[in-house]
Amino acid sequence: xxxSPPVLSVDGLTKRxxxxxxxxxxxxxxxxxxxVGLIGENGAGKSTLLKSLVGLVxxxxxxxxxRGEAVRLRGVAHAxxxxxxxxxQEQSLVPNLTVAENILLGAERSAVRGGVYRWRxxxxxxxxxxxxxxxxxxxxxxxxxxxxxxxxxxxxxKVLTIEERIASEPVVLLDEPTSxxxxxxxxxxxxxxxxxxxxxxxxxxSHRLDEVLEVSDRVYVLRNGRVVAEVDPAxxxxxxxxxxxxxxxxxxxxxxxxxxxxxxxxxxxxxVEKLSTGGCRDVSFDIRxxxxxxxxxxxxxxxxxxCRALFGAIRASGGRVTLDDRPFRLGSPRAAVRSGVGxxxxxxxxxxxxxxxxxxxxxxxxxxxxxxxxPVLQARRERGLVEQWVRRLGIKTPSPQTPIxxxxxxxxxxxxxxxxxxxxxxxxxxxxxxxxxxxxxxxSDVYALIRDLAAAGCAVLLLSDTxxxxxxxxxxxxxxxxxxxxxxxxxxxxxxxxxVVILEEMV
Amino acid sequence: xxxxxTAQPRAARPAxxxxxxxxxxxxxxxxxxxxxxDAVQTTASLAALVLMILVFSVLDAQFRSLxxxxxxxxxxxxxxxxxxxxxxxxxxxxxxxxxxxxIGACALTVALLVANSRTGLDLGVLGVVVAVALGxxxxxxxxxxxxxxxxxxxxxxxxxxxIGLGVATILFAGERPIVEDAWLSGWASSKFLGFAVASxxxxxxxxxxxxxxxxxxxxxYAYAIGGAEDIARLSGVPVARxxxxxxxxxxxxYGLGAVMATSQLGSGVVTAGSGLNFSxxxxxxxxxxxxxxxRGGVLQSMIGVFVLTVLQNGxxxxxxxxxxxxxxxxxxxxxxxxxxxxxxxxxxxxxK
Numbered sequence: 112x113x114x115s116p117p118v119l120s121v122d123g124l125t126k127r128x129x130x131x132x133x134x135x136x137x138x139x140x141x142x143x144x145x146x147v148g149l150i151g152e153n154g155a156g157k158s159t160l161l162k163s164l165v166g167l168v169x170x171x172x173x174x175x176x177x178r179g180e181a182v183r184l185r186g187v188a189h190a191x192x193x194x195x196x197x198x199x200q201e202q203s204l205v206p207n208l209t210v211a212e213n214i215l216l217g218a219e220r221s222a223v224r225g226g227v228y229r230w231r232x233x234x235x236x237x238x239x240x241x242x243x244x245x246x247x248x249x250x251x252x253x254x255x256x257x258x259x260x261x262x263x264x265x266x267x268x269k270v271l272t273i274e275e276r277i278a279s280e281p282v283v284l285l286d287e288p289t290s291x292x293x294x295x296x297x298x299x300x301x302x303x304x305x306x307x308x309x310x311x312x313x314x315x316x317s318h319r320l321d322e323v324l325e326v327s328d329r330v331y332v333l334r335n336g337r338v339v340a341e342v343d344p345a346x347x348x349x350x351x352x353x354x355x356x357x358x359x360x361x362x363x364x365x366x367x368x369x370x371x372x373x374x375x376x377x378x379x380x381x382x383v384e385k386l387s388t389g390g391c392r393d394v395s396f397d398i399r400x401x402x403x404x405x406x407x408x409x410x411x412x413x414x415x416x417x418c419r420a421l422f423g424a425i426r427a428s429g430g431r432v433t434l435d436d437r438p439f440r441l442g443s444p445r446a447a448v449r450s451g452v453g454x455x456x457x458x459x460x461x462x463x464x465x466x467x468x469x470x471x472x473x474x475x476x477x478x479x480x481x482x483x484x485x486p487v488l489q490a491r492r493e494r495g496l497v498e499q500w501v502r503r504l505g506i507k508t509p510s511p512q513t514p515i516x517x518x519x520x521x522x523x524x525x526x527x528x529x530x531x532x533x534x535x536x537x538x539x540x541x542x543x544x545x546x547x548x549x550x551x552x553x554x555s556d557v558y559a560l561i562r563d564l565a566a567a568g569c570a571v572l573l574l575s576d577t578x579x580x581x582x583x584x585x586x587x588x589x590x591x592x593x594x595x596x597x598x599x600x601x602x603x604x605x606x607x608x609x610x611v612v613i614l615e616e617m618v
Numbered sequence: 619x620x621x622x623x624t625a626q627p628r629a630a631r632p633a634x635x636x637x638x639x640x641x642x643x644x645x646x647x648x649x650x651x652x653x654x655x656d657a658v659q660t661t662a663s664l665a666a667l668v669l670m671i672l673v674f675s676v677l678d679a680q681f682r683s684l685x686x687x688x689x690x691x692x693x694x695x696x697x698x699x700x701x702x703x704x705x706x707x708x709x710x711x712x713x714x715x716x717x718x719x720x721i722g723a724c725a726l727t728v729a730l731l732v733a734n735s736r737t738g739l740d741l742g743v744l745g746v747v748v749a750v751a752l753g754x755x756x757x758x759x760x761x762x763x764x765x766x767x768x769x770x771x772x773x774x775x776x777x778x779x780x781i782g783l784g785v786a787t788i789l790f791a792g793e794r795p796i797v798e799d800a801w802l803s804g805w806a807s808s809k810f811l812g813f814a815v816a817s818x819x820x821x822x823x824x825x826x827x828x829x830x831x832x833x834x835x836x837x838x839y840a841y842a843i844g845g846a847e848d849i850a851r852l853s854g855v856p857v858a859r860x861x862x863x864x865x866x867x868x869x870x871x872y873g874l875g876a877v878m879a880t881s882q883l884g885s886g887v888v889t890a891g892s893g894l895n896f897s898x899x900x901x902x903x904x905x906x907x908x909x910x911x912x913r914g915g916v917l918q919s920m921i922g923v924f925v926l927t928v929l930q931n932g933x934x935x936x937x938x939x940x941x942x943x944x945x946x947x948x949x950x951x952x953x954x955x956x957x958x959x960x961x962x963x964x965x966x967x968x969x970k
Contacts (some may be wrong), residue, residue, distance in 0.1 A: 188854030203852055207845040207912040208838070216842060217854030219835075226835045 116179035117142045118312045119164075119195065119282045124173035125336075126159050128548075133159035134170065135336035141282060146304060146313045148327030148344070150320060152356060152577055156336040157316050161286050164314075165190040165197045178279065188217060194277045196270035197284040202262050204254050204269075211237035211250035214269045218276065240268040243310070244303055260296040263288060267303060274310070283307060284314045289322055290411050301326055318409055319618050320349045320356075332356060349618075353611040365555055366583035370562040371604040374401040374586060378435075380570035381539050383421070386430030390416035391594040394430070398539070398570040403561065405573045405585030405602070409617050413594035414574055415457070418541045421572070422454040423447050434538060448477055451538035453531030455545050457574075459520065463527045466516025470508050470526055471497040473515045477530050500529040504560065521553025528560055539570045547576055558584060578610045578617075590616040659906040659914075662957065663921045666904075667928065674932035681935050691813055694927040695820035696878045698920060700891075701898040702827035703757075703871025705919045706864045708902050709831075709840040711847070711911020712764070712771035714865070717872055717898060719782025720756040721891025724749040724876030726789035729886025732799035742801060750873035756782055757869020761862030771865075779895075786888040795886040805881035816878045823874055827916040830867060840864045844911025900951040901926050925950075 120140035126133045134156045141147045151157050162168040164175065166184030174181045177193050184190045187197070204213045211230075214237040215222055222233035237250035246264045254262065273281045285304070289297045304326050307313055317323050323330055324344040332340040332355045340355045377399040386394045391413030398404045408414040420427040423444040432439040440446045447454070456462035464473050474497050475482050482493035497511045504525045508518055515523055524545065531537055542561070546554040561584055565571055575581040581588055588600045590613055598616050600608055675682040700717060707714040730737050731745030741748070756778055763774040797803055805816045831837035839860040842850040851857045872891075879890040905922030907914030929950065933943045 186854075187852045191854075203849045205842045205845040205849050205912075207841055212838060212842070216850065223835055228833045228835070228838060230833075 116176070118145075118178060118280070119314075120176045120179075121160075121164070122174050122176070124160065124163060124170050124175070126163065126168060126170045132336050134163070134173075136173065137333070137337050138173075139331045139338055139341070141312050141314060143280065143312055144308050145328050146308055146315055146326055148323035148330035149314060149316045149333060150318060150323050150330060150352065150356060151333030152318065155333040157333060158286070159336075160333075161197060161284055161316060164195055164284060177282075191218075191273040192276055194273060194279060194281040195284065196273045196281055197286060198263065198266045198270055198288060200286040200288075200290065202259075202266060204262055204265060206253075206255035208254055209250065210241075210248055210252050210254055210257070210265050213254050213265060214240050214250070214272060216269075218272060220275070237268070240271055241265075243271050243274075244268055244306060259291055260293070260299065263292070263300070264303070267307070271311070280311050282312045282314065284316070286316050287318070287410065288315070289317060289319060290409075297322070320352045321618065324349065324352070349615075350611060353614050356614075365558070366580070367555070367559050367562050368583065368604060368607075370559070370566070371584075371586070372401055372562065372566040373604070374399050374565070377401050377568075380435060381421075381439075381572070382433045382436075383417075384431045386417060386420060386432065387428045388413075388416040388420045388425060389428070391420075391591070394591070394596055396589050396596065396599070398572060400538075400570055401565050401568045402587070403565050403571040403573055403585045405575065405581035405588040406591060407578055407581050407588050407613050407617055408591035411593070412591040412617065414591045415543065416594075417591070418454075418543050418572055418574055421447075422452060422541055424454070424456075451534065451536045453477070453534070453537055453540045455524075455527050455531070455540070455542045457544035457547055459523055459527065459548070464515050464523055467514050469512045470501070470506070470515050470518070471511040474500060474511075474526050474529050474533070478534050481533060496533060500533060504529055504532075505556070519553070521549045521556065524549060524553065524557060525560070528557070532560075532564065537564075537569050539572065540564060541572045543574050544576055545573070546580065554580075578613055582607050582610060582613065588613060592617060659908070659957075660918050660921065663905050663918075663925060663954070666954075667921060667925050670925065670928055670932065674928070674935070678932070678935050681932060686931065686935075688812055690924075690927055690931050692817050693931065694923050695814070695816045696875050696882070697894065697897055697901060697927065698820045698923045699823045699871055699878060700875040700894050701901045701919045701923050702824055702916050703868035703875070704898045705827065705902050705907050705914070705916050706831070706837070706840055706868045706871075707771070708899075708907045708909060709837075709844045709911060709913075709915070710771075710861055710864050711844040711909070712861070712865075713899070713909065714757075714760065714771065714775045714868060715895060716756060716760055716775040716778035716782060716869075717895035718889070718891035718893075719779035719784075719786070720753050720869055720872045721782075721876040721879065721894065722786030722888045723756065723782040723789070724753045724873040725880045725883075725890035726786045726795070726886040726888065727752050728802075728877045729795040729797055729880050730789060732797060732802050734798055734886070735796040736793060737795070740799070742799060745799075746802070746874075746877050749877050750870050753873020753876065754866045754870040757872070758862055758866040760869070761865030764865075765858035765861050783888065790886065790888050797880060797884055797886070802877070802881050803884065805878060806884075816881060819874070819878060823871060824916060824920060827871065831916050836860060836863045836867055841912050844913070846912075896951075897926055897947075900947070900954070904951065904954040922954075925954075 117140040122138050124134050124137040137156060137160055149157060159168055163170050166186040166189050175184065177195065182193050211233045215233060219233065220236065222229055222236050234250045241248055241250060244264060244267055246268060248257065248261050248265060270283050288300055292300060304313055315323060315326055327344055330342050330344055331338045332342065332352065379397045380400040382397040384395045394417050396404065406414040406417060416425065419425045420441060423442045427441045432441060434450055439450060471493055475493055482489055482496055494511060501508060501511060506522050506525045508522060515526060531540055546557050549557065561571060573581060573584055582602050585602050588602050589596055590598045590600065600613055602608060680686060704714055704717065728745050728749035731739050731741045731748055733740040760771065760775045760778045763769060764771045805819060806814060808815050810818055839855055842855060843857055843861060847857060876890060880886055883890060901922035902919040903909060903922065904925050905914060905920065906918035926947065929947065930943060933946060
């Protein structure tokens with residue numbers, strides 16, 4: 112193995128988005144028949160890295176080498192032709208086609224002659240791929256009749272079709288492959304990875320540390336777009352990895368810690384009892400007025416479901432919620448807004464703003480009543496209100512009439528926050544990843560706004576990308592795992608717990 | 619913009635653990651029947667058809683006569699052919715509003731190319747082939763316009779509809795060409811095994827449509843594109859090319875429909891396709907070829923064709939006025955679409 116170049120090597124890969132550096136000189140390598148683990152928190156650069164490796168993202172700088180040869184990847188199909196295949200986290204099978212069609216889609220070879228399908232050949236070719244992984248899935252079954260785990264196996268089989276296109280062994284990238292699997296299915300997947308190793312190299316990406324340690328020969332720890340450590344799973348344990356994963360950011364002032372307002376003795380604002388949705392079960396907690404309650408959990412923990420159900424964006428199957436001791440109706444965003452609940456969604460571009468509409472319109476959107484006389488919009492009143500908030504939050508915009516889509520992410524997010532803050536009677540604000548995609552300065556501004564809101568007595572429910580942020584901003588943190596609340600950790604000012612304590616509950 | 623770490627390819631995340639799990643070593647039974655919501659939809663529309671036939675049969679002795687069965691089939695012929703074509707567009711998840719324009723142009727074309735009262739031409743079969751090819755060309759134009767210029771098919775096909783009608787009107791030139799080709803006229807007038815020749819042509823077209831859908835790349839990729847366009851693209855499917863091809867296939871069927879309509883009308887008529895676009899979309903959707911794409915197929919669409927035709931026939935026999943019939947058809951279409959999308963309505967976040 113020594114002497115020959117690594118199967119895949121990445122050198123100094125860099126990718127910048129406006130306001131964020133997703134990859135910052137990322138370097139690592141994968142050798143033949145090796146299972147390499149990549150771990151990192153959200154925002155560490157995992158997804159951007161994987162997308163660069165299959166040609167969905169064009170890096171700004173750095174090189175990708177396959178067997179020593181530099182490649183510029185143009186897309187998934189091209190990546191496949193040089194031997195890199197990926198099993199996507201959000202599965203990439205067409206649900207209404209058969210398993211065989213999916214496995215061979217776009218590369219049917221002898222199964223299609225002159226545009227005409229030869230189903231027998233297609234089934235046989237797909238069966239060959241399924242046999243490689245010892246799967247008993249029927250290639251003629253319709254894909255949407257399979258279980259999630261079965262579909263993942265079909266994806267693995269599909270990725271292995273690139274073996275037929277290249278002379279050498281492929282690199283298979285597995286993006287968070289276990290995040291939606293049951294325990295026994297994970298065991299099957301791990302057995303599959305062992306089998307895969309005989310014919311390919313594997314990159315296993317996950318945020319579940321124990322799993323990464325279990326399957327990998329080597330583990331790279333990613334943080335802030337670069338590799339911060341390369342470790343041997345035999346010599347480290349999960350706690351060591353936790354520390355590497357989180358790192359240490361210096362200075363508490365970033366989070367405006369001193370401004371954390373004491374809310375002991377304040378009345379309970381929101382009480383949630385046994386809330387259940389498709390993704391969570393019997394979740395109970397309460398938030399006092401002026402309190403910031405963080406919800407921590409990995410992907411699939413159900414925490415997104417909780418906040419979306421509270422705002423009525425998704426349906427709740429059960430549970431009782433009271434707001435200021437009055438029953439609160441679930442399932443209607445309009446009712447939520449009317450009773451003083453605001454929601455800042457995680458997908459700002461698609462759910463948070465209407466990009467072509469002006470800053471002013473976006474700002475007054477949820478409380479148009481404030482700027483109307485009867486059904487008529489009062490342009491002057493709107494202008495006054497908007498100018499006041501633009502000044503107050505320091506929103507950098509050429510004018511209130513500028514389309515919000517042209518502002519930076521941080522300024523867009525301030526508008527979204529202002530949308531709720533103009534309601535004098537805002538009682539609860541649900542923040543779903545409020546700092547996602549923002550640069551450091553904008554994040555700090557958003558933190559300050561959250562502190563102000565809490566100090567003014569508004570209850571805040573916070574979901575955040577990083578644990579550090581969650582702990583720093585919250586008075587208490589509810590930890591969720593597999594759809595249930597596992598514990599609640601006090602995180603008062605001046606006595607913030609070590610993130611590792613919470614991380615260990617999460618995974 | 620979405621942050622880099624959240625922008626996943628947008629695959630519909632399927633609910634876990636649906637469908638039968640194969641026992642270890644065993645295989646799930648394999649069938650080609652549509653499943654899940656598709657099956658529900660198809661079963662429901664079949665049941666509606668049967669129920670309608672039963673009700674009309676009880677109400678009206680004339681309805682259950684053999685002659686009336688023949689009349690229903692013959693009346694369904696043109697709509698069937700047009701709906702087969704439209705099905706390919708709907709499978710993509712696109713829409714085609716050009717049907718009546720394309721049929722107008724093709725109808726005049728075939729009427730002027732076979733033996734007729736205006737031109738001295740007598741091309742016979744070749745005239746039919748040219749008309750079908752013209753239909754395909756119109757379809758290809760719709761497809762290329764929407765894929766190359768990235769304009770929604772709703773608008774491009776609306777434009778092609780107008781172009782088709784314009785071409786038809788120019789060809790019409792103020793004087794209707796009467797078809798004098800005995801062979802073509804025979805499609806409508808001669809019978810073979812009890813049914814009009816046109817009905818056999820339609821049956822052949824349905825078979826051709828089914829084979830295309832089942833055994834060709836155009837057909838299978840239409841399912842893939844309609845099912846998950848981004849995934850198809852990620853897999854290396856040349857999406858734009860196959861979209862345009864599916865539109866062309868659809869156009870060819872409209873061309874054939876125009877030929878059949880011309881044979882029935884006995885002359886080249888600009889408005890030969892009048893009302894067919896609505897009926898064809900309705901028939902397809904009623905049968906289970908949903909507008910979301912990737913669902914249903916040629917055979918399902920045919921159920922819808924018969925639902926509409928039987929309904930019309932039954933209402934005529936029942937003495938309902940033609941104006942009321944149209945309204946009844948409208949009500950049934952909306953009800954059928956509501957029923958068809960019922961199982962997936964919670965996934966339709968925004969309805970435009």
